[in-house]
Every structure is written in C-alpha cells, then in structure tokens.
Amino acid sequence: MRKQLRFSGSGGQGVITAAIIFAEAAVAEGKEAVQSQSYGPEARGGASKAEVIIDDAPIYHPHVEVPDLVLAMTQKAADKYYKDLNPDGLLVLDEELVPEVPDFPHVVRVPITKLAIEEVGRPLFANIVALGALVHLTGLVSFDTIKASVAHRVPPHTVEQNMKALQVGWDAVEGK
Amino acid sequence: MSKARLMQGNEACAEGAIAAGVNFFAGYPITPSTEIAETMAKLLPKTGGKFVQMEDEIASMGAILGASLAGAKAMDATSGPGFSLKQELIGYAACAEIPCVLVDVQRVGPSTGQPTAPSQADVMQARWGTHGDHPIIALAPWSVRETYDVTVMAVNYAERFRTPVILLMDEVVGHLREKVVLPDHVDVYPRRQPKKTRAEGYEPFTPDEDLVPNVADFGKGYHIHVTGLIHDDTGFPVGSPAITEQSIRRLHEKIDRAGEEIIHTECSFMDDAEYAVVAFGGTARTAYEAVRAARARGEKVGLVRLITIWPFADKAIAALAQKVKGILVAEMNYGQVVGEVRRAAAGACPVELCGKYNMQAFEPQEIETAIDQFIAGLK
Numbered sequence: 251m252r253k254q255l256r257f258s259g260s261g262g263q264g265v266i267t268a269a270i271i272f273a274e275a276a277v278a279e280g281k282e283a284v285q286s287q288s289y290g291p292e293a294r295g296g297a298s299k300a301e302v303i304i305d306d307a308p309i310y311h312p313h314v315e316v317p318d319l320v321l322a323m324t325q326k327a328a329d330k331y332y333k334d335l336n337p338d339g340l341l342v343l344d345e346e347l348v349p350e351v352p353d354f355p356h357v358v359r360v361p362i363t364k365l366a367i368e369e370v371g372r373p374l375f376a377n378i379v380a381l382g383a384l385v386h387l388t389g390l391v392s393f394d395t396i397k398a399s400v401a402h403r404v405p406p407h408t409v410e411q412n413m414k415a416l417q418v419g420w421d422a423v424e425g426k
Numbered sequence: 427m428s429k430a431r432l433m434q435g436n437e438a439c440a441e442g443a444i445a446a447g448v449n450f451f452a453g454y455p456i457t458p459s460t461e462i463a464e465t466m467a468k469l470l471p472k473t474g475g476k477f478v479q480m481e482d483e484i485a486s487m488g489a490i491l492g493a494s495l496a497g498a499k500a501m502d503a504t505s506g507p508g509f510s511l512k513q514e515l516i517g518y519a520a521c522a523e524i525p526c527v528l529v530d531v532q533r534v535g536p537s538t539g540q541p542t543a544p545s546q547a548d549v550m551q552a553r554w555g556t557h558g559d560h561p562i563i564a565l566a567p568w569s570v571r572e573t574y575d576v577t578v579m580a581v582n583y584a585e586r587f588r589t590p591v592i593l594l595m596d597e598v599v600g601h602l603r604e605k606v607v608l609p610d611h612v613d614v615y616p617r618r619q620p621k622k623t624r625a626e627g628y629e630p631f632t633p634d635e636d637l638v639p640n641v642a643d644f645g646k647g648y649h650i651h652v653t654g655l656i657h658d659d660t661g662f663p664v665g666s667p668a669i670t671e672q673s674i675r676r677l678h679e680k681i682d683r684a685g686e687e688i689i690h691t692e693c694s695f696m697d698d699a700e701y702a703v704v705a706f707g708g709t710a711r712t713a714y715e716a717v718r719a720a721r722a723r724g725e726k727v728g729l730v731r732l733i734t735i736w737p738f739a740d741k742a743i744a745a746l747a748q749k750v751k752g753i754l755v756a757e758m759n760y761g762q763v764v765g766e767v768r769r770a771a772a773g774a775c776p777v778e779l780c781g782k783y784n785m786q787a788f789e790p791q792e793i794e795t796a797i798d799q800f801i802a803g804l805k
Binding site for chain 1: 430431432542543598601602603604605708711712714715718787789790791
C-alpha cells in the first residue's frame, strides 16, 4: 500500500522538517519510507517542497509521482501542487495563508499558522501543528509514534510546546 | 544488526567513513554535500578524530593530504565547483601516492550552475579532471544504505592502492532520506606499514608485490620526501626517462592488476533480457522502476547498474553488448557514460543515450518511454 505525500510552502516554514519527522515515524512503525526535498538557493523565502513515500515494499524511484496528499502552506504552493493530486487525494491548506482555495473536490482548510501563534505562542510551530493535522487525517502513523518522533527531533527545551502543537493540529481536524 | 532508522545519504557517507577508520576530515561547505561535513563535525570529536573547516576548497584538499601523510585516514567532501578547484591536488595525491577519499555530491554545472539541483555530469571530471596520465577509482552508490558500504569501500581502496578515490554521489542520493539498518561490523583495510627498517635499506616508494609502495607515515622514525615531481624509490625527483616511464606505468598497473575485483556492477531483470538499460547512482533507482514497468508489459528489458564508474566496466559491458540487441544509457547529463559504453560495446550492438539535464531528476515514465522508443527503433 503505497502512500505519497507532498509538503509544500516557502523556505523557513519547516515543511522539510515536518516531512522528515513523518518519515521517521513511519520507519519507527516498521514501514519502508523515503523522504526527499527540493528548494531554491535561498535560505529563507524561496519555494520549498518535501516529499514522503511510505510503503510496505522497497521503494526505488524516490520522488512522488501522484501525491495522495498535498499540504500547502502558501498560496503559491497550493496553486502549483494541487494539479497532479490523485483525484481521490486530499489537499490540506493553511486557511489564512491560502485565501484562494483551488478547485479540488477534497480540501481541508486548517488555520495552521494562526493556531501556532495563538495556541502555541510562535509561528515557528506551524509545521508541527500541520503534522498533528496530517497524522489525524491520514492515519498512516499513530499519534503516539509521531509524538515520539517529534520529541526525538526537536531541541529538548521545546518538547513541551511541540507536543502542544501536535495536539492543537490533531484537534483542529477532528471530524473533518 | 543495529536498529532501523531514517538516514540521509550524506549522513550515511559520514557514518561509513568513520566506520572505515576515517579520523580526519577537512572541508569547505557546499550544497548539496554540506551534510557530510556537518555530520563529520558532530561525530569525529566523539571518535577521537579531527574536523577542520578550512578557508576554501583547495586548502581542504591540501589538509587531507597532509593529514594522510601523517597517518590519518582522511576525507573531504564537495560538489562540482569545489571538485574543479581540487583537481591539481588530486593529481598530486595520484603522483605522490597519498591515500585519500574525496566525495563529490554532483549538482548542475558548469560553474555555479544550479546549486541545489541534481546532475551526474562530473563523470569525466572524476576521470580526467586532473592533468597527466593517472588512474582513478570512482564509485557511485544508488541508495542510502549502499552509500554507507561504498564509502567504506572507497576508504579501503584508497588505503590499499595508496591513491585518491572519488566517491561520485549525486544530489538525489545525497539528500535522500530512507530507512536503513547499518551493519555492526565492516572490514577495514589498515594503513600500509614499512616492511624494512632504515638500517635494512628501506626506501619509501619501493613497490611491494602488489606494486603499491609501503610509504611510512610522517613521525614514525623514517625520513620521507614527498613530491609531485616524478620520483624514484627514495621519493626524490629524477629526470630519468626510464624511471618516468616505469612510474607512470606502475601507477596504472597497481590498479589495473586488481581488475574485476574492484569493478562492481549489479544486474536486475537481466536473465532473459534482449535489451538493457545501463544507469548508475540516483538515476538507476528510477531506471529500475521503468524497467520493471516495461517488464510487466512483456518487454524483455533489464537493468545493469554501475557501482564502480572508474575503472570502467569494460568487460561487463563488452559481454552485455554481445548478449543484447541494444543498450540504452540513462544518465543526468548531456552524455558521458554513454561514450564509454559505446567504446566498450565496440559496435556489437546499438548504444543510445537517454539524457536529462534540466535540473530535474528522471521520472520513471520518461525512461519507460525512452525504452519503448529505443526498442521500436531497433525492430
């Protein structure tokens, strides 16, 4: 059962980190996983895209061909990446940063960055809020596994806030 | 076996180097190789090694040569632009027979090119970037796990042959993260040691039976002279035509003699194949999917993957060209390995290029389409 995920936004939003943590959680659950990324030469502000493929069988071609899920954290990313989505797939948008919703049948809008600021205290937790939402929406890894993977990856003094960010993201898509 | 973990190709390179005994790394950061230096900076102090970030690429290469002569197993990592700068010292290492590993995580060139985009266009720079007659060993892994193994191999070959070894990675594999389980143990080739004392008439560049000299490390009580001039067994320069010819021949023969033992290839779907795709590095992963898809449609096509790029797999390709009706070479460049495949095939079957050089890695469909067109053209 192959699942292909694309995390997109602009440099500095943490989409690559979120993708790495997602892939780490899949590996922790014994699945095959690859993670790749592409970005411009800029450290901040350029387009940023990260991909994760999860499968039970070995993965050869390491890049996403037809994504089952696209997370878009900017309007530009949403406009660019929804087009090749699997028609049954899911488009997850940052509600504030993607005001113009692309014409796609399965869209989930989450105020990701707003929640990071208002509930967790800083916009830099937006990627972890997104991760909580994606784990809930896809069911590809368990909430406990993603919590362990986040805790393993982030600086120790930020673990508590990151756990909160995960929970905020998870709760935000309850029933969606 | 250790636990499964998600690891990046560049990290696996650093981990493999340390497992193989690398205890000195000098480098100057450059995308897409920087994570190798970052990982080395984290790991080497914990394993008693030294990490030095130098002022530039040339100095980094100089530093690893100095460290190697002083007994360290030494590595440096860069990308195309840095690889260009280091060429003079790669030649120095070849001539003075200094073991070292240089990693080139290839990106789009020429010049600054496309700094973050994948490419495989340094194949010929690895072979001929430095001037003069010299052999080179270059290895290209296709996965994170294999990067670990091939890095160990690169360090071992550098020590065994006292030669620079190029680890020819690409951005696709260097930046890829995937699940790996690392081995608990790897075989390590130790630094060669003098077999005679000074009193017994030791000369540092006297070749051993395998044609490789047992040059003593600095600081071990021997007098050593190292030069990029052609030298005799004492290590001092000589202007002799006979010794010049002998030296250049021996540099080649010490590696030629190992022959097939260091030329690694891997075949998939080749048992009854009538057509073959030849690929290496990250491109081979995509070629594998394309070949598998073509197979599923009944096309008798297989994949031959080059792991050793230099010395080139002449015998394997010559035998392949006798067996199949055509060879398609997929590579992320304007055509480099394809020329070598044509040379080795020597007209026994048609050889065509499936090249890509637009910043983007291949997609399976592109190679599959190229396979179909190639086969259709031959029928």
